[in-house]
Amino acid sequence: YPSKPRLQSKAVLNGVLSRAKVLTIDTMNPTVKKVEYAVRGPIVLRAVELERELSEGMKKPFSEVIKANIGDAHAMGQQPITFFRQVLALCSYPELLNDSTFPEDAKSRARRILQSCGGNSMGSYTASQGIDSVRQDVARYIERRDGGVPCDPDDIYLTTGASDGIVTMLKLLVCGEGATRTGVMISIPQYPLYSAALAELGAVQINYYLNEEKCWSMDISELQRALDEARRHCNPRALCVINPGNPTGQVQSRQCIEDVIRFAANERLLLMADEVYQDNVYAEGCQFHSFKKVLFEMGPEYSDTVELVSFHSTSKCYMGECGFRGGYMEIINMDDEVKAQLTKLVSVRLCPPVPGQALMDLVVNPPQPGEPSHDNFIKERTATLSALAEKAKLTEQVLNTIQGISCNPVQGAMYSFPRITIPEKAIQEAMEPDMFYCMKMLEETGICLVPGSGFGQTDGTYHFRMTILPPTDKLTILLNKVKEFHQKFTQQYS
């Protein structure tokens, strides 16, 4: 190494200079700096701190922090589906296939998954698009769900949670500069993954507002307004819809979905349908309609042309298996060359986690009537979904008894997004009134919510998002604490 002495002397010469950091806030990726993600923002950080302080014996006006900020079902006590976990245990440790206490249907499901894995091990990389047999099962699930509309397993991509699929699709779409830069329409309020991904990709976020007066439905005239304005400064190319909605808990009607599809077709927008809450529908008269089914019912003028991507996940519905990071997307009417590029792109990350793929397989192919685990599966699923339906109703009812709070019905998903009246004095005191409100709520009651500003809201209105996930008894206490806090807060600032 003849260059060594030279380098050493250089080190001395550059002594001071070389101590400055390479990577600083001023020299890092500027698009990353623009990313915001309120679901895990300052309130949540403070909640974690408070939990630590409590555990260290510090005195607080509450004995427990209740995290109603994130749709994390198991963390709030929801139990996993026994059958799913049995199969996962069998796949993890195939010795258990000889254990007679496991039901036969769990074993046969595990064998089938393992046979699709290289070396019969979940430790092997899979095809980047996901395991073939899982994609086939997903396709059959979609066909059943959509009353027979055909689904090609080649159009299914397994993902690392729905998050991964959504970011990947947005990534494919982004191009152009200045007035030709890709714009993407997202609902306001939105799930902040969308704004975060668009910021990171440097795409233009086009806000369309959900109609709070009409139970957070979509208005075509509002879509048109947002689109027309956006066309003046960017190139709108995609329209994202979350149905059932996060944070707003609405379930869009079939008519509304048809109108949205027609709008997207007319305006040449690719549709991204975030349908991770497809089993979470509670309100009477509401029903989940997949964008794909409606698209195909509209006939070939639409079903042969409109580009649609739909996302699903193992994280929500009745399973709530967030930690496994399972999910899929179905791509419909995508250009073949683009599809090849998508396949190439996902191959760089090698493959989605195999336990998550296995879990997705179980979700789309649960125990069938006659199989030993069927009855228990139905019992567990029903119990979870009924409890959620009950809590959705309870939440809406109690919140609407509070003066200064008004809450739309929680038709689906896992959240209420009530509108709150914040007294003028508090608004003047705080930079972000709903952040101020939620932070005070946390400090005084231990309840962790996300301020509406984290999702976006009409200027001058204030909201918070609260999950309906705590167990019923805890939720009742929580709602009463919210009531008490709101009354006190209102008094204090009046």
Next chain:
Amino acid sequence: YPSKPRLQSKAVLNGVLSRAKVLTIDTMNPTVKKVEYAVRGPIVLRAVELERELSEGMKKPFSEVIKANIGDAHAMGQQPITFFRQVLALCSYPELLNDSTFPEDAKSRARRILQSCGGNSMGSYTASQGIDSVRQDVARYIERRDGGVPCDPDDIYLTTGASDGIVTMLKLLVCGEGATRTGVMISIPQYPLYSAALAELGAVQINYYLNEEKCWSMDISELQRALDEARRHCNPRALCVINPGNPTGQVQSRQCIEDVIRFAANERLLLMADEVYQDNVYAEGCQFHSFKKVLFEMGPEYSDTVELVSFHSTSKCYMGECGFRGGYMEIINMDDEVKAQLTKLVSVRLCPPVPGQALMDLVVNPPQPGEPSHDNFIKERTATLSALAEKAKLTEQVLNTIQGISCNPVQGAMYSFPRITIPEKAIQEAMEPDMFYCMKMLEETGICLVPGSGFGQTDGTYHFRMTILPPTDKLTILLNKVKEFHQKFTQQYS
């Protein structure tokens, strides 16, 4: 919906226009198009096709496709570590904690992991940075590995495989335009995740060549040459090193690592050390030296200033658990504000897969002497690593008996990267001579390799990458087939 009639008439007017796809190869993200990933490229696609053709009874000159293209240990028959899989089964289905056939140490490990999960379930989201207790275990592992150099769990980020960590770090680094655009130095040959990520991020790839004559070691003078040239057209900010090396199988000496650190310090480059093969060292006289340990041995002038990020994974070493997508990165001397940005960025994807986090925990905290599973763990680990060492030697030896092929010792990792002589006539016939060679090899022998061009190589030289993972008997057959093929190919084109 008063706007509906208007939209319908517009649909008729725009009939033809609305049928053109929104997303085409010409209107998609141009940086995605530039991405290449040879490990899963055309040869692999053809191999999958051949497998299908064989299974359909088509006649081929071989009876089986042997995939020596990817470091996927379990797919090639390597057995998982029993203890790891027992704990994963226990965590997946905690009912098994009552099963007396599971060893107590597996149970206590599972209990500890579950206690760190929300609701005691792997189905909960974890902190975005990863489970606290796992990060603590990682920190203690690093301290043990590096002879006591301190490690702060706050500097550990769990990841979705090492791939995820590497892409995230590169993403943080990218900024500027034109001559100030971030440049990143990568070795040639390289693991193509790096070039793919840089292409996607639009960063400048700066190639430095490993010295094939000196067993793929790093030359400071070559680093300097590459850097000086790059400074004319971009802003070089980081230097990536893979040690032990992929695809080249070398293990860098302590001296070399020290020189590289000094170079990075003098030239103000952030160091990215890809150390996913840290247990895969086979050659006598070779040893794994972590960049962190060497950095701290160089004294505070370096250890207080040089920004270093080190990556590890559950996918390689003796565990080979690729499908679980576990990994971590340690960030050293990173600016606090940047670290906060990193934490925010990873929170958008919610968290790494929990089974992968659990597995990473077991890797850094395996059974201890005295615990019931210890002896078997040591036995299994030793068996796997000895077999790999034996196969590394075998591969080098047989390849070097072939006229026209010369292979550096496979000191570590899981690959040989022999240089092959391709006859002039074949070079003239083919666009990419080594792709042509590997494709012919696949068609004639069923052996699936990756051409050197997929990793980069000095102009006018040709290589292929072959894993050492097939079981010894199969590897012997495979090497003999390579020999036969090479002789035939050479004759045919001479």
